[in-house]
Amino acid sequence: MSLEAMLIIAAILFAIGLYGSLARRNALAVLMSIELMFNAVNLTLVALAKYVAPFALDEDLAENLSGVLTGQVFAVFIITVAAAEIALGLGIVFAMYRNTESVDLTEVAELRN
Amino acid sequence: MLFQDVVFWILGIVAIGAALGVVLIKDLFRAALLLVLVFVSVAGFFVMLNAEFLAVVQVLIYAGAISILIIFAVMLTKDVQRGNMPNRLQVPAVLFAALLLSVLVIVAVDTDWNLISEEDQEKVSLVQTSAVANIETEDLEASGLTTDSEQAAARESGLADLLIGDFVLPFEAVSVLLLAALIGSLVLMRPRPPGSTS
């Protein structure tokens, strides 16, 4: 287990999520794929937090110890925002479902050139 | 170390496999369940990365709340069984994902990361763990944090302290964000006004 391995795992998850968000027809599946991407980012952040020196760590450890947690804090916020995003996303999916009788993104393409 | 490596690889394979399942399986319901599996394995990674608190949050919020929300949503819409069809963009999507992956891998491998030195690694682990655990003084001393001020700093720099300290502003802002998102979601879920047609 190393930083690189962790980052690569995260990158793979991110790529899978990206694929899913681009290639799935169902809006819910897309939302799920996006969550995958957020998770991959979280994983990256936490891994970096563990392995990478925070800014100015060398100068005075005591003053900068909190820096080692920044990545984790970031991850907390991302989880929260992801929750909000899902909530809003579901709201829109329902609104769309009600208005178009479909959650298939390929079919919902009235707005185009 | 060996144990850690084994767990790491198992978690990695499970996470990636489950993630592939999420995006490839046609049954949306099963995909949602696999998503939970991904979340849980990521939580496992978190534990390995000294982020126990995050692991808990991950399981609670993601595996618990969000997944349940999604599963409800899946069940409320039609075509659950074969609802996860790929669209016409499959080939470019694979291509883009692969390209991005290769870029990210290059970044991960080729970047000269400013890694924490071996001697500091121990201290960092302690501080990061302190977010959820009480740290013994001898542990601190063992890891090289000998002076009082350093020990005090290590104890104070918990995750919670940060959230109401340095990151209080985003913390407040994200609460507003949650509120706004909920209101928005609420409004959008409203029934159609009677008599109107799409």
Place this chain on the structure above:
Amino acid sequence: MTATVFVPAAGAVTILLLVKGDRNIRLFAVAVALADLVLSLVVFSLFDQSEGADRFQLVDKFSWIPSESLKANFFLGVDGLSAPLVALTGLLGFCAIVASMHVKLRVKEYFFWLLLLQTAVMGVFSTLDLLLFFMFWELELVPMYMLISIWGSGRKEYSAMKFLIFTILGSAFMLVAIVAVFLTPELGTFDMTQLSTKGTILVSAGVLIPLSGLFWLFFVAFAIKLPTWPVHSWLPDAHTDAPTAASVMLAGVLLKMGGYGLLRFNVGMFPSQTDRFAWALIALGVVSVLYGAVVTMRQTDLKRLIAFSSVSHMGLVLIGIGSVGISEGELTVTGLNGAAMQLFTHGTITGLLFLGVGLVYDKAHTRYIPDLGGLAGRMPIVAGAILLAGLASLGLPGLSGFVSELLVFMGAFRAYAWPTVLAVLGIVLAAGYILWMMERAFFGPRRERFDHLTDATLVEAIPLVIMVITIVGIGFYPSLLTDVFEIGLAPMLDVLPGGG
């Protein structure tokens, strides 16, 4: 000066907001135009021609954008170059308004736009601030676009759009040039009075864009407006489809903005470049003259014919400016003076032609030359006016066109003898197309359906008479203008490599 520029705009707004009833609007518009004509003539007559008088006179200057990064002033004033053109604008503006008395469609808007147009053109000629110049330059587009596309005929919307796009494209280049001039450390101002005296500095200054680049950026903008070959193609369309008054303004003063710009900016601010590229100006000018004349021969629409003849005649302006590229001997102001005179005289001549053709169209309901014929018998005044204008445009002595053409040729002959000889051939072609047009449209047996044509009425004849008087007057007493132009052009001469 400010009053001269803004009286029409004020009148326009008044018409829009206060004046009711078509008849009142017409009369009010005439009154406004007359007032502005008087003002512009006052400006012209107040211009102090005595030795040692200020170069720029009747100056109105207020701070407009005080910011250091875009320091611009509201700065109006005239010099010897612009004073006659201001007078020309007043004259043609009045004629255009009087010639519009028969307009029935959307009268209020029509006069609004026409008066606004006059303000814009006045502004272009009298502003001394680069940024303000550009503003007026752009402002002129809107009324013209509206006039063509609402009150025009034929493919009016296409033509209006073409006019607009061409001009905007040109002004886009000009904007870049203006900006670059402003940013040049040695200049760093929008003040045209300073720029024109700093012209010599530019010879050596290291600037953002090479001097030649600035020169051509400005040139493109003005060449489109002039227009010169090969960017002339908007002109025939716009002229053909515009209503009479718009054609008059378009040919009479709007094209002059191009020539004015060339003189004011290219010659005045980039003397070294003008000298360097004089051969190119001459070449373009000669091609325009001959090409315009040749294509004119082929036209069957009266207005289109005049439009192409404008291309030909505006080529003379370029030739006049190109005369600065003198290789030996001392440079004189003759060619530039000819170019400036050509602006004025062509304004009056083409204005008269369009007025006349407009009357023909109003009465005979066609401009298609093969459908016309023998009109001279029924409408001697109109035919006479057109004949006089035509003769003036082919350079008949005693009429205004001769003076400007002679000056242009004299000036250019010293610098580029053989191209000038070619251009002189252009005036033979001019004789050809003008007289052939007369023959086909106005002479010959009269068609039966024209038996009941009436000649110009008194009101319709007023602008014709004014223009005729101007053309003949300038023809007999050109010093009235040439002296003033010379005062305006002499400082430019001083900074040119071959002069002073």
Place this chain on the structure above:
Amino acid sequence: MSAHDLYVISPYLGMAGAALLVILLDLVVTRKGLLPIFAFLGLIAPLTLSLIQAFDLDDSLNLVKGSELLATSDPSVLLNSLSVDRFALFFNFLVLAAAGLVIMASTDYVRQMDRYQGEYYGLILFSATGMMLLAAATELITIYIAVELSTMPLVALSAFMNTAKSSEAGMKFLIVGAISSALMLYGMALIYGFTGTTTLSEIATSVGNVSGDIPFGNYALLVGVMLLMVGFGFKISSAPFQMWVPDVYEGGPTPVIAFLSVASKAVAFAILLRVFFSGFFDVSLDWASLFAALAAASMIIGNLVAIGQTNIRRLFGYSTIAHAGYILVGMAAGVKATGADGSLPEYLSVGPDSVLFYLGAYAAANLTAFFAIIAIGNRIGSDRIEDYAGIARRSPVLAAILALALAALIGVPPTSIFIGKLYIFTAAVNADLVWLAIVGVISSVVSAYYYIRIIRVMFLQPATTEERISTPPASWAALGIAGAAMLFIGIAPGFVLDLSKIAVGPLTP
């Protein structure tokens, strides 16, 4: 948090409070017509507080570091995440003005809704909160949260109309936004990973030490900054991140779109300026060329595709892309290569300055145009350009104002955007980007074609009906204020020019 900290964030608190207040009042007030008035009055609090801060700022550069009004000895906990400086306040006022005008112009539209009127205004105010915060944010996490806070209410508002098109617009907005914010997060993660911090000032120090052959000196930084740019590019609607724009513009409610196109874009540029000039200035020669390329692409794509549009709001979607391109020109014009081998960046304040001015000018002109479209669209019930035929006869004043706004968008003097474009292109030439200035002016020429087409339809084509278009007073007021601002900035640009010049002070690296 000390009192000083509360004072520093008081405008944001005030704005969020106003949002909550409106939503709560919606529950108790029966006359829904009062809601916009409440919302409008709610703006007074953040406005007042911003004004106080503005006067308080007289001598200091950043209120967080200390203020005259509320002195503090301890360093503020907000020091990392926020910089309440003139730059931030400039955008506070811009956002406040836009929000106020949009609320005024929305009344007519919102009145037709049966429920949730309070939520409509609340969401706008929430979004405005996020926008104001974004303009002041100096730390990646705060930036991310602020971006989401400003976007999500707009997503919800885009889907507000409960019609197929509106839902679709919201869905597209959400998904594209989510994908780009995921990419942006990855970029932030990489930047964090490389520099070990999320604070811009510390990032700047870190970046300053980087040395390497490749652009940005480092793969992590290169990819990180690029992915960060995806998120910002999405917000500013620049090519190639622009695809969602026309669809959302066509599907969403017009007042929301107006707000989106003006305020959201403005603060996105604010954060773009903040991040790149204070965080990544040492590698600015690298990203400046990126911005130049994006600017050219946006101007060309936006203007070319707009030509063929038949829906006026869709057309404005493309138009806004093009304008993003113009503003990016100003971004790219903020630096210039200097030094012996041309490898050192030189900061040119005129670039960011022109961006700020253009944003103000664009806000005035675009709001005017949108308000006119709202007023017309609400009555004729159509967004199709061909249905605008004869508007000049049905409502001459509206048609004239819209025509003026369109002329402004072309950049015809004497309107605000003319000065804006002039300034932007001046900056470009100043930064040796003459080619970009020429692309800019030529694409402006192309843009004339489609803007004028609208004018032509309004003025030249006969009306199908002679029915007059009535416009409620609130819309008139919004229209009048925005239009007056547009002309004022055009005729006497000195005031806004001075403001923007002062506001870019904090950006100096």
Place this chain on the structure above:
Amino acid sequence: MIPEAAIWAIFFLPLGSFLVIGLIIRPFFNQFSILSGLLLVASLGVALVFSVWTLRSVILGHEMDFEVFQWLQVGSATIELGLLVDQLTAIMLIVVTGVSLLVQIYSLGYMKGDPGFSRYFAYMALFTASMLGVVLSTNIIQLYAFWELVGVSSYLLIGFWHERPAAAAAAKKAFIITRIGDVGFLLAILYLFLRADDFAAAGLNAFHIPDIWQAAQPVAIGGVGALGGAALTWFALGIFSGAAGKSGQFPLHSWLPDAMEGPTPVSALIHAATMVAAGVFLIARFYPVIQQSSDAMSVIALIGAFTAVMAATMGLVMNDIKRVMAYSTVSQLGYMMAALGVGAYSAALFHLFTHATFKALLFLGAGSVNHATGTFNMRYMGGLVRHMKITYVVMVIGALSLMGIIPFAGFWSKDEIIVGAWYSSGLVDGWVNRLTFIMLLVGIVLTAFYTFRMINMTFHGEFRGGIDQELADLAAADLAAVEQAEQERANQAQPEPVSPLPPLSASPLVGQDAPHEAGHASGVHLAESPMVMLFPMLVLAVAAVISGYLANPQWGEGFGIPRHWISEFLLHGLEGTVPVLAGHIEIHGFSRSLATLSTVGALVGIILAAALYMGRRESRSRDPLEAAGMVHTLLSQKYYVDALYENVVVRSAFYRFFVGIVDWLDRNIVDGVVDTLGWIFRNLGPMIGRAQTGQVQSYGGVIVLGSLLIILGFLLS
């Protein structure tokens, strides 16, 4: 001594008449249009008196140095307006005012009842005024200005009956062709400006005519030498080009016969005293310059001589009386040019003088004939001697004068030219002299032939019906033509494509035989013309008889006039212009042998013509010269020069081909590029816009693709 004002008055009287008629009488008092004629006659009368006064002053050798008015400052040169009165001017003034006065009197009768009566006199006044302006100008640009005004007023007069296509076309043709010649003139002026600095250095004004004379004198003989060498030759040729255009010299002669479309008095004025004389005058005016160039002189001499013969041959076969005289004019102008070319300066001007009298007389006579018969076609005349005795007599006088039969005026002047050509003046090479001499001699024979033919066809034999018969014939011909065309159409499988081109001008081939002035003189009324028309003819007839000898007595100092008075007078004027005159222009005495030779030549022509034409009863059907076949066709088609100009050069090569190509380029390339660009811009957008499929995930894809490309771009850069 004559005051300056009086000389100005000579010019301003007709000009004032023009203004009064044009601005007052024509618009407001058109019912009293006779006033305009009377006004002009009166003012010309006064002008003639002043002209005589001027001549007297010049003869008495008064100082004629007048103030100039600055008109325009161009660079270092000033354009000044002023008077130049010398011997040449004085003579020309008499000719112009005198002939013009008589023509106006004649016009009073001839134009009676024409609706454009006032307009006619206005144009006439302008015409005369401009010609006087040419004569009086002291500045070359002033001269050029009036020169062009002459062109314009001739345009107006030739196209006076503008409703007739032929008239409008002829007017245009006249103007354009003279204008082509004027290009050379203008270039010569431009060249002067080019050298203005050199002139100024010598204290001269580049545009002042006496200064130009000075400048052209070589330094060797005490001149300034600012003009010289090849440039001087080009300058001289430029001047000649202008003169050739106005004077109808080959190859610019083709407008003159067409100019017959104007009213006959106009033709008289154009051909006798004004327009065509202007060309000769111009050469004479710049004689001190031109004679410095032997090459230019040779060109002038040869072109003049060639024109004299060529025009005369064409005159042989014309059936239109005015055309015969038109070619005769061209031919006689050729004599004058040739004379100038070989150095016979005063002979040329003397001939100009006499020619003015007898040619005006002939034209007025032709007008009188037309008055009676309604046509100008000689094939429909004949036998008029019985009805119009006075006209007959004066016409014969004019004809004899034209033929050069002693003692009529033409004899004396033509004789001087022959003498001048015979004796080399040294200005041109000997062969030029000899060639010129031979050609001029041939010309005499031809002149006599066609003149006799003209008189014979018009006045002798039987009357052949006049205009009535002509119209009837034309109608029949039309009918036949229509039938023939229909037949052809029936034969042809496909109809001929209709040319999209409007005719450039009325076809010159048809114009020749078309009835002229048909609308004016209606019907045939065989009777003598009214007194108002006869009077000028009689005056001119007297002049045509006596003026030759009186003005230039060859044998003695009878009548109180010195020997070779006019020649000496003019030569004196020429010598007075510059300090030292190059060459050796001298006046040769009367040569009996040469006079005999020319008289014999004329008699040969008469005899030949008499043999062919006398006693023929049916001269309407077929002209004896048609026996010459091809040659006759060639001549009657005017050597195909007109056809070459109009059909080949102008219509096909220039209009159809060149103009067509340029026009095509304009429409398809210059404009086409613009439209194509517009098309591209309009369609490029939708093409890009097609990527906007509405598929939200494709939008995401573009974002990813875009960022990947950007990263790739950075890595590659």
